[in-house]
Amino acid sequence: MSERGVTVLIIAAIAIGFLWAFLSMKNGWLVDMPVGPVPTALLPELIPLVSGDEPIGEMFVRAGCVVCHTIPGVEAAIGRVGPPLMLGTTAVQRLNDPAYRGRAKTPHDYIVESVVDPGAYVVAGYPANTMPVWYGEKLSALALERIASYLEKQKSN
Template sequence: MSSVRSRSVWLASLIAIVCVVTAVGGGMAWSARRQAERVARAMTGGDPARAHDIMRRYGCGGCHTIPGLAGADGQVGPPLTGLVHRIYVGGVANNSPDNLIKWIVSPQTFTPRSAMPATGITEAEARDVAAYLYAQ
């Protein structure tokens, strides 16, 4: 009976430790995510919370795979994961918030032969999209 009880106590302790570690890890991930969003807002002047609706409205997911956007699994343009770590935007311009925003609004300004169309997105909307992409 004693060994069964000690095993139960050990198992309960192990479960408690796993729950604490998971909660702390999840909290750290949430905190890192919030920090990335704050930095992205400061870099772009945009609001990543508005980006999902904007990207759906302009059909961005038809050409790009976009993290966190349901149905955005396009294969025409590059996936937009890890954009903050890339050196170039569109393969032609240094990756900076200003260049990304300009690229989203008018890619042909950088390269007339770009396959990315001018969608009619406004600069304010492009700032929101850029903030979202940099926060990922």
């Protein structure tokens, strides 16, 4: 077979492949796959309700905390967007900061406040309006209590 004959066969095979694909779509043989943007942010619908019955590390992962924060004792928590959560050391410092405008009086209350009202105090050097404001809706009262109790025991070295 000549080179021209081989070229004609290749083009014919490609054309038949395109024709088959086109006809398959018209007959419903191919499944339509929705194509959309890949989420690049923590969206409320992507975060399941955290009940508080989960192991502590799993609560931080399911809530998405590990994406932005470093949390001692939670291996997956190596985020750098938000401050490290060594609140056994830093909560008192933040409560005493002249820039603090929240209502909390104890480290435990400060941690809870930071989750349900993240704009009450933004740690210097970290961006404002970054922490989602809907975490209070995605964490049960038990989960929030367990998270706060865990974090108030974490101290920096």
